[in-house]
Amino acid sequence: MRYRFLAFLLFVALPCLAHYPMSETDLVNGDHVVVWLSPEQTEEVGRTRILTLDKNQVDVMRKLVPSFPDRIKVITPSYHDCKCGMYVYGIWTRRELVALPYPDFDFPGADLRMLPPPRLDEPPLDKGSRILFDIDGAMYFAGEPISEEEILHGLDVIGQGDENGKVLWLNLPPRSSEEVDEAIQGIVERLKEEGAKRGVDVEITG
Numbered sequence: 001m002r003y004r005f006l007a008f009l010l011f012v013a014l015p016c017l018a019h020y021p022m023s024e025t026d027l028v029n030g031d032h033v034v035v036w037l038s039p040e041q042t043e044e045v046g047r048t049r050i051l052t053l054d055k056n057q058v059d060v061m062r063k064l065v066p067s068f069p070d071r072i073k074v075i076t077p078s079y080h081d082c083k084c085g086m087y088v089y090g091i092w093t094r095r096e097l098v099a100l101p102y103p104d105f106d107f108p109g110a111d112l113r114m115l116p117p118p119r120l121d122e123p124p125l126d127k128g129s130r131i132l133f134d135i136d137g138a139m140y141f142a143g144e145p146i147s148e149e150e151i152l153h154g155l156d157v158i159g160q161g162d163e164n165g166k167v168l169w170l171n172l173p174p175r176s177s178e179e180v181d182e183a184i185q186g187i188v189e190r191l192k193e194e195g196a197k198r199g200v201d202v203e204i205t206g
Helices: 039-048 055-064 148-159 178-198
Strands: 006-010 031-036 050-052 071-075 089-094 097-100 130-133 139-141 167-171 201-205
Touching (some): 148 178
Antiparallel strands (some): 006 031
């Protein structure tokens, strides 16, 4: 049976890196399943980096991983940290595509449905907070839209706090159009410059 929303792509590529499962071309290394996102799922991932799978998608995934949960954390090609504690995750590679590297989810005897659900940051904007960019360059904090001006105010607050952990994270989306990519890069550069004036590290993640 062919599923429009779910396709298997088996890549023979470089070995999967322990800390970063992407190649330089944003293709996922190793065996994985590609989920085709609905417009509602694309918006959810852009706003929250959480993906709620529909019943058909869950049913297909549970043929591979019997205890696969229906809500998962999503990272992007800008993620360069370790996967420690990330038992189940998706990789947002294109506007309507999330890759699921299912061999990474093999934990014999574990019921992955019992894992704590992924969650959003909580207001107010503070050190360690994440600003999420969606695929069109709009910015979100705690699932709600946020403007560049509001982020600058947040940098003021973080800069006036204690000296430890003065970091604001910018969670970038996958590559989009050249126009959107350039607009995001401009925002990143401005926020890094303004953060430096306030003694706040503005760092990139995914």
